[in-house]
Amino acid sequence: MPTIQSFPLDAFVVAAEFLGPEPVFALGDGNVALVDGASAEKHAVHSGGLLAAARTLDGNRLITTGDDGRVVAIDAGGKIDEIALQPKKWIDQVACGPDGVIAYASGRQVFVRFANGKERVLEHERTAAGLAFAPKGLRLAVARYNGVSLWWIGTDAKPTEFEWKGSHLGATFSPDGKNVITTMQENSLHGWRVADGGGHMRMSGYPGKVKSMSWSAKGRFLATSGAEMAVLWPFHFKDGPMGKQPLQLGTRDQIVTFVACHPTEEVVAIGYKDGMVLAVRFADSDEAILRKPGEGGPISALAWDKKGIRLAFGTEGGQAGVIDLAS
Structure with missing residues (x-):
């Protein structure tokens, strides 16, 4: 049976990650909690609210942004570095790419910061609502009103504009870089086939908004929240899911609030509005209960460790923990 190590953190868990083997939790009150043995130590990172967080691709640092205009990196030892400062700006989006590149957004401006400290500003006509790097890191997708903009970050070229009416809130590239998908203000997803110049893919029918997306280990499926089960769209066909x-995995009478695909197996961890967490296998829909419905309200964050043996979770009500499947 899995064992659970729990930590009452008393603040909305914005993100749960692992820095190497160590769990880390980004909290809406401006703190980052690092786990040391049986306890979690809070580190004050932002003077106001912490709005977004993303782990660097090397897995060594967590990048956080806040309403204090700061972009901050913290490592597993608690070392904090200020990467950028935009006074009086709310920085509510962040993404990490290869070779140490970071993108963050405030309003209509997206800032791309390279490992050498060079920074580039990408201007948009509307608010930048979601950021995602392509797998090789050469392109950045910016979700916005009426579509998504794809920028070549190393050149001065104008972006490729993919249009679809409505407010696009989040973005993700498929692991092969051939597709870009956005979540929308409507209860749906929209996608474009980048390779053929923007062929459309529409994925709808959700009872709620899709706020969490996760690609399966081999990129065959895109798992999503927003329904009373995890909805996994197939992308191993020529036309994608069309x-x-x-x-449809883990069907219950509770809305799925977060999904996280296993790093090596076709298994997905599913978090629900009532705090429950299931692990479900794609092939036969076999389910394992990892956390029963409990304190803390809806699951707001899930992340597997590199080996896929431990799962970190966080809730909207400030409960956090680590589920060890090897115990």
Whole structure:
């Protein structure tokens, strides 16, 4: 049976990650909690609210942004470095790419900061609502009103504009870089096939908004929240999910609030509005209860460690913990 190590953190858990083997939790009150043995130590990172967080691709640092205009990096030892400062700006989006590149956004401006300290500003006509780097890191997708902009970050070229009416809030590239998908203010996703110049993919039918997306280990499926089950769209066909039925895993009478695909196996961890966490296998829908419905309200964050043996979780009500499947 899995064992659970729990930590009452008393603040909305914005993100849960692992820095190497160590769990880390970004909290909405401006703190980052680092786990040391049986306890979690809070480190004051932002003077106001912490709005977004992303782990660097090398897995060594967590990048956080806040309403104090700061972009901050923290490592597993608690070392804090200020990477950038935009006074009087709310920085509510952040993404990490290869070779130490970071993108963050405030309003209509997206800032791309390279490992050598050089910074570039990308201007948009509307608010930048979601950021995602392509797998090789050469392009950045910026979700916005009426579509998504794809920038070549190393050149001065104008972005490629993919249009679809509505407010696009989040973005992700498929692991092969051939597709870009956005979440929308409507209860749906929209996608474009980058390789053929923006062929459309529409994924709808959700009872709620999709706020969490996660690609399976081999990029065959995109798992999503927003329904009373995890909805997994198939992307291993020429036209992606168009005309295909998605997998529907972990059906309950509770809305799925967060999903996290296993790093090596076709298994997805599913977090629900009542705080429950399930692990479900794609092949036969076999389910394992990892956390029963409990304190802290809806699951707001999930993350597997590199080996896929431990799962970190956080809730909207400030409960956090680590589920060890090897115990």
